[in-house]
Amino acid sequence: MTIPTLQTARLMLRAPKLADFEHWAAFFASDRSRHERGPLDRVDGYRAWAADVALWTLRGYGAFGLDDRATGAYLGEVGIYQPEGFPEPELGWFVVPEAEGRGYAAEAARAVIDWVRTSFGWPRLVSIIDPANSRSIALALRLGGVIDPALPGVDPGDVVIRHDLRPQSPGDRA
Template sequence: MISRPKHIVHATAPVIQTERLRLRMPRFEDFVHRKAFYASDRAVWEGGPYAAEQAWRIFASEVAQWPLMGFGPFSMEDPVTEEYLGEVGIYQPLGYPEPELGWYVVDHAEGKGLAAEGARAVMAWARDTFGWDHIDNYIDPGNARSIALALRLGGTLVDGPGADPSDVVIRHHLRAEL
């Protein structure tokens, strides 16, 4: 069951600035990057690859979480060039037991620590905004890179429900890690 906040704190994404990133509300033009991701072999960890129409439905429903739930995805961009670098945020589609922390970066931004930097900023924002003590990742067991990143961020493996029964669930204790 989806746990909707008692009141919506944000109907749109706030802007969060980190050392190398600006996290902002997704825009229509960001979809071209998500469409490319969902068409690629990298989307296998998200149930894909997907055709453009299905990628649009996923993107639009995730962005719609902002006015409906008060959280959602942030687009990550270079604060100087405004180049789109990926996405990080909080997701809770139907069937997720709790809000989930997730991320992806465009191909040329991989391996630079940007997903970790964005995830840390989102975890701090979630703690400060909602008062949450934890947030989980639900990761396909074959996605070794995301599992490694979640553990590097200080998360711990827990025995709990994920979005799928086979998911690896990694919990981030927001009061201890940040």
């Protein structure tokens, strides 16, 4: 399986690499990860990270490492997650602290949505978000998602945001 490289004006979305784990481990060891499966110790973090990376081989999609095109700095990851127990493919993201609030996650998520739309023909993606994670909920809504209480989450109370991927006709955009 060849993992694509996607580019936006400021970002390169690329295959995960082992060096990414150090950033991932730091994020998931911190309290910032409390809405994202964490906090996790290094061993459990590695298991979760490796399982996410394996999605590329097992399912043909996964998370992209996210780099600043100008500096090469690692900024986080954005992609499609579907570990065991998830009801369907999920659009998700995280950025390192120094990258927060700069629109990187939104820019990368839009690129991933476009890639999924052209690559898979799926009718939708979902974002499954802890209700206390107001920043991620706001981002998913800014991306055009709609809260859909009829769709299942993973944990009780999850906010499930539906991202429609089907082409819309001009009359559908009222």
